[in-house]
Amino acid sequence: MSDQWIDACGVGEVDEEDLIRFDHGEKTFCIYHTAKGFFATDGYCTHAEEHLEYGIVEDTVIECPLHQGRFDIPTGKALGGPVCIDLKTYPVKIENDRVFINLSDDTV
Amino acid sequence: MTDGANFRDSKQQKDNFESYCGYHQTWTGEPINELTQTGPGTPCGDYLRRYWHPVYITTELGSKPQLIKILGEELVLFRDKSGRYGLVHKRCPHRRASLEYGTCENQGIRCCYHGWLFDVDGTVLEIPGEPEGSASAANVQANVRLGAYPVKEYKGLLFAYLGPIDELPEFPVYDTFDIEGMVMTPYAGPFNCNWLQVLDAIVDPVHTAFLHQSQFSDGFGELGEIEFYENKKQRFFGSASRRVGDNIWVRVNELVLPNFTQAGSAFATDGTQQRYFGRSAFTRWVVPVDDEHCIAYAWGNFGDRGDPLEYNTPEGMQLIEQGELFDRSYAEKQASPGDVEAVEGMGAISDHEKEYLVSGDRGIAMYRNQLKKHIRNLQKGKPPPQPGILAGANNGSVIPTYGSDTVLNIPGADEQRDLLKSTNKQVMDILFAADALSGDARDQSIITQLRALE
Ligand code: FES
Ligand code: FES
Ligand SMILES: [Fe+2]
Numbered sequence: 001m002s003d004q005w006i007d008a009c010g011v012g013e014v015d016e017e018d019l020i021r022f023d024h025g026e027k028t029f030c031i032y033h034t035a036k037g038f039f040a041t042d043g044y045c046t047h048a049e050e051h052l053e054y055g056i057v058e059d060t061v062i063e064c065p066l067h068q069g070r071f072d073i074p075t076g077k078a079l080g081g082p083v084c085i086d087l088k089t090y091p092v093k094i095e096n097d098r099v100f101i102n103l104s105d106d107t108v
Numbered sequence: 109m110t111d112g113a114n115f116r117d118s119k120q121q122k123d124n125f126e127s128y129c130g131y132h133q134t135w136t137g138e139p140i141n142e143l144t145q146t147g148p149g150t151p152c153g154d155y156l157r158r159y160w161h162p163v164y165i166t167t168e169l170g171s172k173p174q175l176i177k178i179l180g181e182e183l184v185l186f187r188d189k190s191g192r193y194g195l196v197h198k199r200c201p202h203r204r205a206s207l208e209y210g211t212c213e214n215q216g217i218r219c220c221y222h223g224w225l226f227d228v229d230g231t232v233l234e235i236p237g238e239p240e241g242s243a244s245a246a247n248v249q250a251n252v253r254l255g256a257y258p259v260k261e262y263k264g265l266l267f268a269y270l271g272p273i274d275e276l277p278e279f280p281v282y283d284t285f286d287i288e289g290m291v292m293t294p295y296a297g298p299f300n301c302n303w304l305q306v307l308d309a310i311v312d313p314v315h316t317a318f319l320h321q322s323q324f325s326d327g328f329g330e331l332g333e334i335e336f337y338e339n340k341k342q343r344f345f346g347s348a349s350r351r352v353g354d355n356i357w358v359r360v361n362e363l364v365l366p367n368f369t370q371a372g373s374a375f376a377t378d379g380t381q382q383r384y385f386g387r388s389a390f391t392r393w394v395v396p397v398d399d400e401h402c403i404a405y406a407w408g409n410f411g412d413r414g415d416p417l418e419y420n421t422p423e424g425m426q427l428i429e430q431g432e433l434f435d436r437s438y439a440e441k442q443a444s445p446g447d448v449e450a451v452e453g454m455g456a457i458s459d460h461e462k463e464y465l466v467s468g469d470r471g472i473a474m475y476r477n478q479l480k481k482h483i484r485n486l487q488k489g490k491p492p493p494q495p496g497i498l499a500g501a502n503n504g505s506v507i508p509t510y511g512s513d514t515v516l517n518i519p520g521a522d523e524q525r526d527l528l529k530s531t532n533k534q535v536m537d538i539l540f541a542a543d544a545l546s547g548d549a550r551d552q553s554i555i556t557q558l559r560a561l562e
Binding site for chain 1: 476
């Protein structure tokens with residue numbers, strides 16, 4: 001599939017050290033604004049299917065609201081708590097103050 | 109019985125104990141200190157101090173000053189003889205006598221020990237033991253103040269603001285403060301545990317089906333379909349839709365951060381009669397006394413849109429607050445535990461680290477995390493939003509609220525869970541869409557649309 005950049009939100013819509021939920025078609029994602037920039041991951045925690053939307057961002061780590069599982073936002077790596085499966089991440093670019101995420105290597 | 113059989117029995121029992129793991133489980137964990145500690149100077153304490161809280165029932169304040177504790181601060185509440193309310197630090201700035209032994213004067217409160225007189229704002233008005241015009245008296249009047257907080261009386265509850273005065277927020281006005289025909293009676297429900305434990309229950313619609321299954325009506329015992337919603341990250345909803353015969357009963361509970369709660373009624377419906385946007389049994393705040401006690405201050409709401417007037421009694425309001433009377437024997441509590449038993453049984457401060465949340469706890473996970481975000485933002489210098497941001501575009505500063513019961517005649521089989529789910533969503537959508545309207549117009553619009561779902 002060719003590059004598929006999706007307009008997710010405006011840069012001003014996500015507070016720094018915070019995230020928002022972004023739904024696209026059947027899928028749901030999280031868009032993060034960290035001190036290291038914007039990132040995107042799958043919406044649901046890999047542990048028990050809780051949406052990370054209400055999770056807490058600290059630095060570049062997202063903590064799941066249900067059992068405090070933690071993931072590294074840029075890489076999706078599972079860091080601790082009850083989670084052991086990494087979170088899927090997506091490339092992000094900023095253009096004209098909009099945040100785009102790339103779903104082209106998304107097989108689903 | 110032969111010896112052999114006996115031997116087999118005991119061996120079998122021994123084998124069956126293998127899954128028992130009590131010895132290896134740790135007993136206790138840490139509370140979420142970030143949310144449970146509310147005293148002066150704590151992050152959550154700073155956050156809660158940015159809001160108005162009810163602190164007493166007006167009619168219970170007599171002619172003597174009253175010692176109270178709120179957010180870990182010992183304070184003295186009084187009404188002076190000209191009818192003005194004061195809420196001041198307990199200890200006199202002279203030599204630390206407690207002002208609970210003071211007297212209420214025409215203007216302010218006088219300390220029992222050396223007679224210093226303080227106005228409701230803490231200004232030193234008189235120092236009677238010092239010679240008139242003395243330098244030391246002038247010095248005191250220029251430099252000393254008694255710590256004081258603003259108080260506002262509203263419909264039988266006394267509200268106070270314990271935060272920095274230059275951040276004094278507008279007093280939030282919810283639509284349920286003024287519903288035609290509603291009789292509002294103040295009550296106080298004390299809990300011997302941390303405020304968070306008590307607050308959690310409002311966004312926990314699952315507990316009603318278990319804890320309260322026999323306390324209110326059979327319909328409460330139906331688990332139904334549970335959905336969670338939020339509104340501008342300032343309000344969280346737990347909404348349960350249950351089947352009762354040919355009806356679907358949608359009960360909406362709401363929490364406006366930090367501590368304002370409303371629900372459906374306690375006794376107005378059992379799901380067998382149709383009801384359209386019946387309003388909350390209570391309009392209620394969960395206020396920390398200290399970290400191991402809190403009080404739910406509320407109005408019980410009675411009338412056609414609230415609970416039946418026959419429950420407008422002290423006992424009736426205890427039933428509304430927790431499904432049972434407050435003062436009961438241990439045997440009675442065990443036979444039929446209420447909210448108090450459930451939340452106080454967790455200990456004075458629950459060890460949240462040992463919790464294991466499931467999907468029915470999503471509302472709790474959502475609102476606790478939002479509290480943490482507001483608290484952390486405030487520590488970084490960003491003030492938290494006030495409930496007023498929930499006021500619709502056209503309703504001035506009045507905040508439309510959602511806590512309600514709706515019972516619709518929509519026949520279907522018990523197994524049709526999708527129907528329960530979709531009705532739940534339709535009801536919530538109707539409520540959300542009516543935000544721009546206010547008062548009676550909003551009610552009428554909501555009720556008309558709800559009827560149209562049948
Ligand atoms: S669901 Fe995310 S840690 Fe359990
Ligand atoms: S201690 Fe209050 S007037 Fe002296
Ligand atoms: Fe309850």
